[in-house]
Amino acid sequence: MSGSVADNLARVRERVAKACASAGRPEASVTLVAVSKLKPAALIREAYAAGQRDFGENYAQELRDKAVELADLDGLRWHAIGALQTNKVKYVARVAHAFHALDRPEIAAELSKRREGASPLPCYVEVNLGAEDTKHGLAPEALGDFLVQVRALPNLQPVGLMALPPPTDDVARMREGFALLRELARAHALTALSMGTTHDFEQAIQEGATVVRVGTAIFGERP
Template sequence: MTGNITKRIQEIQETIPSTVRLIAVTKTVSTEAIREAYEAGIRDFGENKIQEALAKQEKLQDLNDITWHFLGHLQSNKVKQALLHFHWIHTCDRVKIAQRLNRLLGELEITPPNLLLQVKPLKDPNKYGWEIPELLEALPTLNEYQHLKIKGLMTILPLNQSTEETQAAFTKVRDLGQKINIQKDLSFTIEELSMGMSADYPIAIEAGATMIRLGRTIFGERPH
């Protein structure tokens, strides 16, 4: 594997705009592989599980300019750890979690992480997140949570969509961001769109993604 990671990163970076933030998704990836990606210039790393992330962060303390992104489903009992150990949380997916994040940020004396609201542009019982009408309805409530640093939207699409369906779904998320930004009286704006993974990131970039989350494309197939 060693060497391949560097080569893959170089190939990806040659094909994506410099304005798009490349997040290396390191679920089940060794700290050695993370170090190689770091040496190749990656500074943004994404983890899905808090415990796995904490173990890796412990071993990688010497790489003190890493930006850590939490990408997994955020459970209520893990909110405090997510706030303490990540610079970005991509998966605020319901009002209850936003409320808990806000309350804990009011109690903890820390810099709030950047927060993305997870949306579902397509109906999918297997994915978390707000459906678009639900999120629009929740905006006044979210606006009351003064401790939250809401920066954008995030989405994960269902598997096996056609190129056209994928393009349309990403475009819906982009349009939602624009719709939110013209609303009066909101204290936050949608600046970031975290959308696109190994299978569909070129389509996401075309639709306006500012962040892409790549695991397999950088690190190869994961062991099952």
């Protein structure tokens, strides 16, 4: 991948539009989150100038620092997409437009407490579809009880599910994982799906993704 951030972003948007058209969906049904973790604020400014408004950060302190540095950009929306430690929740609660990796009751409780006085924080519950030891997320069978706990908390709004299915180059297997997440969301009365990255976002859109998180295809490889 090469080119300016604006050119890369235009190519990704075109791919999103084609995937939506192929799935018979309006392009507006998918939010593109530009994953800017470990990238300098200057590149975020370039993407913003090209019309991008939603940005994803994995690390709470990096999110905190960039939110301060880029506070002059009106309408910029931060998505916290990485796992959280309890002592870092305050950084996300203060500035995030949405949190995409909720999978522990203690994090939910702390987010709810820290979000007091602000609008409810939209949250995606992370599911570990492949029972992978290296990934965070709840087992599918644990979703029901966890959602009962989260829905009882003030200041949080569970809106959907998030997952990173086991990596594969097999398109059929990609789609199977995304379809499973879609059906889990439907079973638990959730309407939003945060799934799909640079490697597989088109397949995710085919299976109903409402948010795709794309970094490398926009900003290039990370250090």
